Amino acid sequence: MSLEIERKFLVNSEAFIKEASSKVRIVQGFLTKDPNRVVRIRIKGDEGFITIKGISNENGTTRFEWEKKIPINDAESLLKLCLPGIIDKTRYEIPIWKHLYEVDVFEGDNEGLVIAEVELENENDSFQKPKWLGKEVTGDSKYYNSQLSEHPYKNW
Amino acid sequence: MSLEIERKFLVNSEAFIKEASSKVRIVQGFLTKDPNRVVRIRIKGDEGFITIKGISNENGTTRFEWEKKIPINDAESLLKLCLPGIIDKTRYEIPIWKHLYEVDVFEGDNEGLVIAEVELENENDSFQKPKWLGKEVTGDSKYYNSQLSEHPYKNW
Numbered sequence A, B: 001m002s003l004e005i006e007r008k009f010l011v012n013s014e015a016f017i018k019e020a021s022s023k024v025r026i027v028q029g030f031l032t033k034d035p036n037r038v039v040r041i042r043i044k045g046d047e048g049f050i051t052i053k054g055i056s057n058e059n060g061t062t063r064f065e066w067e068k069k070i071p072i073n074d075a076e077s078l079l080k081l082c083l084p085g086i087i088d089k090t091r092y093e094i095p096i097w098k099h100l101y102e103v104d105v106f107e108g109d110n111e112g113l114v115i116a117e118v119e120l121e122n123e124n125d126s127f128q129k130p131k132w133l134g135k136e137v138t139g140d141s142k143y144y145n146s147q148l149s150e151h152p153y154k155n156w
Helices: A014-019 A072-081 A145-150 B014-019 B072-081 B145-150
Strands: A002-011 A022-032 A038-044 A047-056 A062-070 A087-096 A099-106 A114-119 A133-136 B002-011 B022-032 B037-044 B047-056 B062-070 B087-096 B099-106 B114-119 B133-136
Touching (some): A014 A087, A022 A072, A022 B022, A038 A072, A038 A145, A047 A072, A062 A072, A062 B072, A072 B047, A087 A145, B014 B087, B022 B072, B022 B145, B037 B072, B037 B145, B047 B072, B062 B072, B087 B145
Antiparallel strands (some): A002 A062, A002 A114, A002 A133, A022 A038, A038 A047, A047 A062, A087 A099, A099 A114, B002 B062, B002 B133, B022 B037, B022 B087, B037 B047, B047 B062, B099 B114
């Protein structure tokens, strides 16, 4: 259980790919997208997870998050119960200075969308911005995965 | 992960109490009550659980159910995220012949309601009905805990 502090950005080039330290496929769905109590089922590589996210503070940077690893077979069964709009993406991890950027390259109905996130220790933690980082979209709900599953990028 | 086969009944006397083999307090809430994908957080005695229930078959006896034990502190935090309408009840377990009846005595907004459930091995499994068993309410959604939390017995 933790309070998540993260900043979210668009990505303006594929230059991040050659800096990546890892790459993994993520398939995820939602049992509820209610922003006060999001419940997400995720398969990341060969691991399953259930994650529950609570309300954000007003600028969208701090959010309650609870996550538990579950057997991948359970995750596959639970994905079948999820709301329509399964998200499929590839996640690259890119260490920059003392932080780890996660860059998600979306597929399917969200193809063309590339989003970078960096998790900070506190709201005043300073971090380096790589050249491929674009416009900040922290707190913009249309970039939440829960929203992308209902209102995908191809319909924007 | 399992398919649940259960029959549900009202209870017409307190005679079950002296036959009970165990008694435990249960406090529970819901992250979503969508009947296709119910997500429940429960504290049972000193243990925490997360449970996900899928759709029923048409007569309401068979239902997908997935449950995982979680730390009680996590369950307490997750209960705070739940939808309004926390359920508070005492559960008695009563072994009768080869089955175990669970009788829930509700408190708070559902005080006065007493419901018995028996889980069967398959839809044709025979079972004994004790004298304190009343009208069958299997499949009647108003007796679902998810519904009782929104439309409590005191308002019926």
